[in-house]
Structure formats: C-alpha cells, structure tokens
Amino acid sequence: MICVLAGGVGAARLLTGLVRVVDPAEVVVVANVGDDVVLHGLxxxxxxxxxxxxxxxxxxxxxxxxxxxxxxxxxxxVGRYGGVDWFGLGDRDLGTHLFRTHRLGEGATLSEVTAEITRAWDLGLTLLPVTDDPLRTRVTVVDPDAEREVGFQEWFVQRRHSVPVTGLRMVGDDTARPAPGVLEALIGADAVLVAPSNPLVSIAPLLAVPGVADAVHARRDRTVAVSPIVAGAALKGPADRLMVDLGHEASVVGVARLWHDLAATLVVDDADAGLAEAVREEGVEPVVTATVMRDPDTAAALARTMLGAVGVTV
Amino acid sequence: MICVLAGGVGAARLLTGLVRVVDPAEVVVVANVGDDVVLHGLxxxxxxxxxxxxxxxxxxxxxxxxxxxxxxxxxxxVGRYGGVDWFGLGDRDLGTHLFRTHRLGEGATLSEVTAEITRAWDLGLTLLPVTDDPLRTRVTVVDPDAEREVGFQEWFVQRRHSVPVTGLRMVGDDTARPAPGVLEALIGADAVLVAPSNPLVSIAPLLAVPGVADAVHARRDRTVAVSPIVAGAALKGPADRLMVDLGHEASVVGVARLWHDLAATLVVDDADAGLAEAVREEGVEPVVTATVMRDPDTAAALARTMLGAVGVTV
Structure with a gap:
C-alpha cells in the first residue's frame, strides 16, 4: 500500500501518474484541508x-x-448583487459544494462525504482529508503597510498571493484529530510519498495534526519526497516567494532542510543536479531525475522513480 | 401608499399589474417567508x-x-453524487441564494438583503419579508398511511403537494417580530390589497406574526382581497385541496369566511357571480370582475378594480 501526502495541483498531477503504475486500490491519499473555506454558507x-x-x-x-x-x-x-465574487465558483463545481455542505449538515464527516464524492467519480483510490476537524491556515500579510492576519483564501485568491507574508498559523492544530485511516495508512504503507506541494501551506498543515508528524517521522526511511522547487522557483504557486518571506532558502536545499525529519529521500530535478551534494549534506539522500510533470506519462515515470527509491518496484 | 399582502406566484402577477397603475415607489409588499428553507446550507x-x-x-x-x-x-x-435534488435550484437562481446566505452570515437581516436584491433589479417598489425572524410553516401529512410533520417544501415540492394534509403549524410565530416597515405600511396605507395567494400557507403565515393580524384587522375597511379560488378551484397550486383537507369550503364563500376579519371587500371572478350574495351574507362585500391574470394588462385591470373598491382612483 502506498500513502501519499498531498496538497492540490502538484499532488493531483503526481497521482495521475501513480495510478498508472500501481493499482489505485493500493493508494491512500492524505490531503490538506488547511485551505478549506466556508463561503456563501458552503x-x-x-x-x-x-x-x-x-x-x-x-x-x-x-x-x-x-x-x-x-x-x-x-x-x-452574485456579481450583479455586488456580492463576494473574488472566489470563482463555477456552476458544476457548486454542485460539489452543495452536496458536501448538505451532507456535513446532516452530520456526516468530511471523510465520509469525500468517500461519497470520490466513489461517484469512480476514482478507485482512497482520498482522506487529514482531519475531519476544523483546521484552517491563517496568513499574516503586509496589507499594504500594516500587518494583518487573513484566511488562506483571502491571501491566496483574493490577494493573488502577491503580498509579503510574515507569518503562518494553523488554527485548530491543538485539537484536530487525524481522520479515520490516516495514521493506519502512514504506519502500514510500503512507501510514503510526499507530493511536490507547497511545504509551508500544503504539507505543513498535514503535519500540524497531532500524531501525523510522529507517524511520518517513524516512517522516514520509507518516505520519499519530491521537491516542489525546481531551479529556485516554484513551478506553480507562491512556494518560492513564501519560503523566502518566512526565512527559508527557496531551493532544493531549503526543501531538504524543511523536510529533513520527514523523508530520507528527496527527488530533485535534473536542473538541480548541482545541488545534490548539498542536499546530501543536509542528511537527505538526493535522487536526480526529471520531475516536471507535463502529462500523465511523465508523472508515471516520476512516481516509478519515487517508489524505486524505497525499493518498491512496479 | 399601497400595501400588498403577498405569497408567491399569484401575488407576483398582481404586482406586475399594480406597478402599471400606480408609481412603484408607492407600493410596499409584505411577503411570506413561511416557505423559506435552508437547503445545502443556503x-x-x-x-x-x-x-x-x-x-x-x-x-x-x-x-x-x-x-x-x-x-x-x-x-x-448534486444528482451525480446522489444528493438532495428534489428542490430544483438553477445556476442563476443559486447566485441569489449564495448572495443572501453570505449577507445573512455577515449579520445582515433578511429585510436588508431583500432590499439589496430588489435594488439590483431596479424594482422600484419596497419588498419586505413579513419578519426577519425565523418563521417556518410545518405541514402534517398522511405519508402514506401514518401522519408525519414535514417542512413546507418537503410537502410542496418533494411530495408535489399530492398527499392529504391534516394540519398546519407556523414554527416561530410566538417570537417573530414584524420586519421594520411592515406595521407602518399597514397602518399608513391608502389601500391594503390581499393578493390571490393561498389563504392557509401564504397569507396565514403573514397574520401569524404577532401584531400583523391586529394591524390588518384595524384597516379592514381599506382592505380588498381577491379570491385565489375561482369556480371552486385554485388557478395554481393546492389551495383548493388544502382548504377541503383542513375543513374549509373550497369556494369564494369559504375564502370569505377565512378572510372575514381581514378584508371588508372580496373580489371574486365572474365565474362566481352566482355566489356573490353568499359572500355578502358572510359579512364581506363582493366585487365581481375578471380575476384571471393572463398578462400584465389583465393584472392591471384587476389592480385598478381592487383600488377602486376602496376609493383609490388611478
């Protein structure tokens, strides 16, 4: 069984490759919910x-x-009424939020609703929110000259993550409990894959749930991460800038430092081959390969390399 | 100033006529909220x-x-997910509910949100929910062989109002307060018009809000109703069947009995001319005219007749 720690877009791409090389029934995805938001009641x-x-x-x-x-x-x-329209919700997408909100209102857990949604799409794999409890990433931004704490989406979407960030906080990280199956997946996995997701706002919220970081650290030798930073830049999103804003180095070395306790192995892109030794000096074994996922085939090759790094051959 | 007590479709049609014969700025509509429902969080x-x-x-x-x-x-x-899809919410319509829910969540009252929505459509008139407080019509149905109390929309839409009804109840009618402007409109109106709406589930919830029935009764001589029952049947919806189920006569005479304390005048359709004397015997002055609103012009003629019955000439 393969467990994947996941944010959004980068993780989704890796998963399109992973399900080509292993049976989806063997895949458990533990996904971030720190970005979740209630908007318009949904x-x-x-x-x-x-x-x-x-x-x-x-x-x-x-x-x-x-x-x-x-x-x-x-x-x-909503726009006609002068309402909040900075968070674009398409009509089809709204159907998902209507269903989720209704089921949560009936007392279903987020895990249960997520299972219902993935079943409706015949995904085959298991998708778990890291927790069924409220966990929300809050971002302290400089807006425009005073510091102010806002919700994740107010930073990410409303301000297009274009303002300096001086702090991050996960609200609920003292009381959130891992969703059913999360710790079992981490403990029982043949390999734990860390997707190329934002270390600070996608992977960190997973680790903020009490018990999760300990479980991952215990599996460090079976854990392989792939760097979301390639040649000093994020392929998508603000990970590079955010790392710099918060005092980290926006490079594979910076990623290795952040994830040292998490993963024994870090996959870095060919573009960063020159930094492989520096990664190793951080106590993380580098694997150099093509990491840019242009399509499911390149994603599958990356997944195969990650699995191979911990001796899972597919 | 003209105050209109309103349900949904029949009232809307009357209003299309009314705003053709009087300045919309002179019209205050007091509308039913007993049908309101929270679905999918909206x-x-x-x-x-x-x-x-x-x-x-x-x-x-x-x-x-x-x-x-x-x-x-x-x-x-929602249907793909096996969710609740018996209450059809179109994509455009959803925008209204998203906006309303968001504003209510921000602490706006239903009156305030309604004003924002009507302003966005340039309606010109004042549309007031009868109350900003929760007021919900509950319906006891025979379903299929045992009695059961359900929400209004579960009866009206989910069961297509096709099951026998043995009781109605307005939840919240002990604590609901008239929305700002409602009593003022009733007290100050040159004419109070009761739209051809369902007496039991559209008009009754208005009167259930403490203070409203007294205010209407005090204006009985200036109040003109139009019968939603024509020739023993409702033009639309279940008013006729519901009246019979609950022990009333489904005729203009039955309407006159129900609205005796409300309105000194009842407009009945030409088809019910033969019952005019029976209406009068109930202590309500009948006015016989064409009441079926096929288009805004026929609605305007009806509105003009109603206003004329209390000496408001337009």
Missing amino acids: HISPDLDTITYTLADQVDPDRGWGLRDESWQAMAM | HISPDLDTITYTLADQVDPDRGWGLRDESWQAMAM
Missing part, C-alpha cells in the same frame, strides 16, 4: 476537489483547478 | 424571489417560478 475543500477532479479527468486543463465544461451563471448573479 | 426564500424575478421580467414564463435562461449544471452534479 463548505469548500479546494485540495480535495482538485485531486478528485484531476483524477476524474474533469479538471479544467487551462486553469489546473475547477472543472472542464464549466459555466459561471451563479457567480454572474 | 437560505432560500421562494416567495421573495418569485416576486423579484417576476417584476424584473426574469421569471421563467413556462414554470412561473425560477429564472429564464436558466441552466442546471449544479443540480446535475
């Missing part, structure tokens, strides 16, 4: 949905999030 | 929306409710 889980839509081959290929064949009639009406 | 106000959409010339002409040029992408997704 519970929105962006990372869970990005993974689901991508694996269902429903993701919009241009945006990388949201659904293909999407329409925007509801948001146009 | 606050839905069917009667407020039917009035708004109709006056904005946005209502779907075939259905009589909901919006024209509507699409159903969100509900199709």
Whole structure:
C-alpha cells in the first residue's frame, strides 16, 4: 500500500501518474484541508476537489483547478448583487459544494462525504482529508503597510498571493484529530510519498495534526519526497516567494532542510543536479531525475522513480 | 401608499399589474417567508424571489417560478453524487441564494438583503419579508398511511403537494417580530390589497406574526382581497385541496369566511357571480370582475378594480 501526502495541483498531477503504475486500490491519499473555506454558507475543500477532479479527468486543463465544461451563471448573479465574487465558483463545481455542505449538515464527516464524492467519480483510490476537524491556515500579510492576519483564501485568491507574508498559523492544530485511516495508512504503507506541494501551506498543515508528524517521522526511511522547487522557483504557486518571506532558502536545499525529519529521500530535478551534494549534506539522500510533470506519462515515470527509491518496484 | 399582502406566484402577477397603475415607489409588499428553507446550507426564500424575478421580467414564463435562461449544471452534479435534488435550484437562481446566505452570515437581516436584491433589479417598489425572524410553516401529512410533520417544501415540492394534509403549524410565530416597515405600511396605507395567494400557507403565515393580524384587522375597511379560488378551484397550486383537507369550503364563500376579519371587500371572478350574495351574507362585500391574470394588462385591470373598491382612483 502506498500513502501519499498531498496538497492540490502538484499532488493531483503526481497521482495521475501513480495510478498508472500501481493499482489505485493500493493508494491512500492524505490531503490538506488547511485551505478549506466556508463561503456563501458552503463548505469548500479546494485540495480535495482538485485531486478528485484531476483524477476524474474533469479538471479544467487551462486553469489546473475547477472543472472542464464549466459555466459561471451563479457567480454572474452574485456579481450583479455586488456580492463576494473574488472566489470563482463555477456552476458544476457548486454542485460539489452543495452536496458536501448538505451532507456535513446532516452530520456526516468530511471523510465520509469525500468517500461519497470520490466513489461517484469512480476514482478507485482512497482520498482522506487529514482531519475531519476544523483546521484552517491563517496568513499574516503586509496589507499594504500594516500587518494583518487573513484566511488562506483571502491571501491566496483574493490577494493573488502577491503580498509579503510574515507569518503562518494553523488554527485548530491543538485539537484536530487525524481522520479515520490516516495514521493506519502512514504506519502500514510500503512507501510514503510526499507530493511536490507547497511545504509551508500544503504539507505543513498535514503535519500540524497531532500524531501525523510522529507517524511520518517513524516512517522516514520509507518516505520519499519530491521537491516542489525546481531551479529556485516554484513551478506553480507562491512556494518560492513564501519560503523566502518566512526565512527559508527557496531551493532544493531549503526543501531538504524543511523536510529533513520527514523523508530520507528527496527527488530533485535534473536542473538541480548541482545541488545534490548539498542536499546530501543536509542528511537527505538526493535522487536526480526529471520531475516536471507535463502529462500523465511523465508523472508515471516520476512516481516509478519515487517508489524505486524505497525499493518498491512496479 | 399601497400595501400588498403577498405569497408567491399569484401575488407576483398582481404586482406586475399594480406597478402599471400606480408609481412603484408607492407600493410596499409584505411577503411570506413561511416557505423559506435552508437547503445545502443556503437560505432560500421562494416567495421573495418569485416576486423579484417576476417584476424584473426574469421569471421563467413556462414554470412561473425560477429564472429564464436558466441552466442546471449544479443540480446535475448534486444528482451525480446522489444528493438532495428534489428542490430544483438553477445556476442563476443559486447566485441569489449564495448572495443572501453570505449577507445573512455577515449579520445582515433578511429585510436588508431583500432590499439589496430588489435594488439590483431596479424594482422600484419596497419588498419586505413579513419578519426577519425565523418563521417556518410545518405541514402534517398522511405519508402514506401514518401522519408525519414535514417542512413546507418537503410537502410542496418533494411530495408535489399530492398527499392529504391534516394540519398546519407556523414554527416561530410566538417570537417573530414584524420586519421594520411592515406595521407602518399597514397602518399608513391608502389601500391594503390581499393578493390571490393561498389563504392557509401564504397569507396565514403573514397574520401569524404577532401584531400583523391586529394591524390588518384595524384597516379592514381599506382592505380588498381577491379570491385565489375561482369556480371552486385554485388557478395554481393546492389551495383548493388544502382548504377541503383542513375543513374549509373550497369556494369564494369559504375564502370569505377565512378572510372575514381581514378584508371588508372580496373580489371574486365572474365565474362566481352566482355566489356573490353568499359572500355578502358572510359579512364581506363582493366585487365581481375578471380575476384571471393572463398578462400584465389583465393584472392591471384587476389592480385598478381592487383600488377602486376602496376609493383609490388611478
């Protein structure tokens, strides 16, 4: 069984490759919920949905999030009323949030609803929110000249992650409990893969749930991460800038430092071959390969390399 | 100033006529919220929306409710998940519910949100929910062989109002307060018009709000109702069957008995001319005219007749 620690877009791409090289029934994905937000009364889980839509081959290929064949009639009406329309919710996408919100209102857990949604798309794998409890990433931004703490999506979407960040905090990390199956998956996995997701706002919230970091650390030798930083830059999103803002080095070496306790092995891109030795000096074994996932085939090759690094041959 | 007591479709049609014969700025509509429902986490106000959409010339002409040029992408997704899809929410319509729910979540009152929505559609008139407090109609149905109390929409939409009803109850009618402007409109109106709405589930909830019935009764001489029952049948909806189920006569005489304390005058259709004397014997002055509103012109003629009955000439 393979356990994957996952954020959104980067993780979704890795998973499209992984399910080509192993039976999806053997895959358990532990996904971030720190980005979740309640908007217009609806519970929105962006990372869970990005993974689901991508694996269902429903993701919009241009945006990388949201659904293909999407329409925007509801948001146009919200805009007419002068309402909050900075968080784009397509009409099809809204159906997912309506269903999730209704089921949560009936008392279902986020895990249960997520299982229902992934079943409807015949994903085959197991997708688990890291916790069923509220866990929310809060971001301290400089906005525009005073510091102010805002919700993750207010930073990421409303401000287009273009303002300096001076702090991050996970609200609920003292009381959140791992969702059913999360610790079991980490403990029982033949390999734990850390997706090329933002270390600070996608992977860190997973580790913030009490018990999860300990479980991953205990499996450090079977854990392989892939760097979301390639040649000093994030392929997508603000990971590079955020790392610098918060005092980290935006490089594979910086990633190795952040994930030292997490993973014995770090896959870095060919572009960073020159930094492999520096990664090793951080106590993390580097594996150099092509990490940019242009399509499911390159994603499958990356997944195969990651599994091979811990002796799982496929 | 003209005050109109309103349910949904029938009231909306009367209003399309009324705003042709008087300045919309002189019209205050007091609308039912007993049909309101929270579904998928969204606050839905069917009667407020039917009035708004109709006056904005946005209502779907075939259905009589909901919006024209509507699409159903969100509900199709809810259906894919096996979710609750018996209450059809179009994509455009959802925008209204998203906005309303968001504003209520911010602490706005239903009156305030309704004003924002009607302003966005340039309605010109004042549309007031009868109360900003929760008031919900509950229906005891025979389902299929045992009595069971359900929410209004579970009876009206989910069961297509096709099951016998043995009771009605307004939850919240002990604590609901009239929304700002409601009593003032009733007290100050030159004429109070009771739309041809269901007496038991559209008009009764208005009167159930403490203070409203007293205010209407005090204006009985200036109040003109139009019968929603024509020739023993409701033009739309289950008013006739519901009246019989609950021990009332489904005729203009039955309506006169129900509304005796409310209105000194009852407009009945030409088809019921033969019952005019029986209406008068109930202590209500009948006015016989064409009441079936086929279009805004016939609605305007009806509105003019109603106003004329209390000496308001237009």
